[in-house]
Amino acid sequence: MIALWDTTATEVVKALASERHSSGGLTSGLALNLVVIVDEKGEREAEAALTHAAQQHPCRLLIVVRRDSDQTAPRLDAEIVVGGRLGPCEAVVMRVYGPLVEHAESVVMPLLAPDVPVVTCWFVSPPVHTSADPLGAFADRRITYSARSADPIASLRGRAEDYSAGDTDISWTRITYWRSLIASAFDTASAPAASVTITAKQTDPSAVLMSGWLGGRLGVTPTIDDTDVVRDSEHLPAIKAVTITLENGHEIAITRDEGGNTLLRRTGFPDRTQTIKGRTLGELLAEELRHLDPDQPYEAALGQCTGHLELCRDAEAASA
Structure with a gap:
């Protein structure tokens, strides 16, 4: 030294x-x-x-x-x-x-x-x-x-x-686990989404980016129900639950308690539980450094949640 x-x-x-x-x-x-x-x-x-x-x-x-x-x-x-x-x-x-x-x-x-x-x-x-x-x-x-x-x-x-x-x-990297869990839940979805509700702190940028990601992917306008969220780490998103209602009335719901236990409920399927613990800042940064190419999903989510829809079009064109 x-x-x-x-x-x-x-x-x-x-x-x-x-x-x-x-x-x-x-x-x-x-x-x-x-x-x-x-x-x-x-x-x-x-x-x-x-x-x-x-x-x-x-x-x-x-x-x-x-x-x-x-x-x-x-x-x-x-x-x-x-x-x-x-x-x-x-x-x-x-x-x-x-x-x-x-x-x-x-x-x-x-x-x-x-x-x-x-x-x-x-x-x-x-x-x-x-x-x-x-x-x-x-x-x-x-x-x-x-x-x-x-x-x-x-x-x-x-x-x-x-x-x-x-x-x-x-703030986008913080919701990687949430996005993975939601995407896997749609493997068994029997109809398109009709509505999406995110129970989260409205001032949390991770919740807003989640809204943009789901809105762009599902073609609906998510609602963020404002609530206080107790987190064991600053680097966890302030999101308590995501509930998606399908056009046939079926529901996909993901809830996370204060201990990090996450429950996935889907109409017609057994409940599934897993633990989502808070990651450190180093782990979040290491994830981002794994790819140095443009992040089109982030670009599209950012454009959707802020009303800059030209970013959504650019991201779609770049990934085509």
Whole structure:
């Protein structure tokens, strides 16, 4: 590990090369560049999440920790770790101060490994325009976390207005298990859907994206019944139940209790129970890093739930 205080991007590049050489790091073994923006409060959780993700995806990990933005003079403190506490990756933790908080790309870009994709992830409230943000403009994929915005639903609308191929959101990843369970339930459906009710917290972006996904797939307009949901993890969607009534009167209902036990009920079939536990931020991020191509289902769901139906058409055309 090398620590550099009040340093420059040039010095960080030299120190990374030196540490890689002494640790036997090989750039050719990297699958991607992962640029992550966090604040000081979330640094510890972010490092734990990124350690988990790096174990599955060899990467050059560039963590930008935003600190005192009110400081007058720009300052950069850097920590370089190759194959250390952050897992089997090449990691640079950059703590930026003052004007550098808004211009972190000046220290990130010289550190990007060549010839591999770039993924930028915001573990903080995302910028208004991710694809135009200096840290998002050069990325092949941009991962936001709308649930951490002051107004999550407004943040989703912003994601739709600013959508670029390669965008996705952790709030979407949180409902992977729900979507899988609902899709499997339709293997035995005897008629098209007539109505859909989602029992969830209306301000939860995962519930809104679920509404968009079901509305686009089933051709109905889901209703979100607002309710408080007790969760054992911030990274669980605030969804208690999804009930789908078919045109022949049959019903598909999925409910989840506070212990994570999920009950699937279908007219004419035995009930089925399974457990959906909360996943960690690292597990959610690792899932997103498994594919670096555009996420058309997310694009369509985002367009449907925000009224930007051109995204639905674009997603359908791209997947055709």
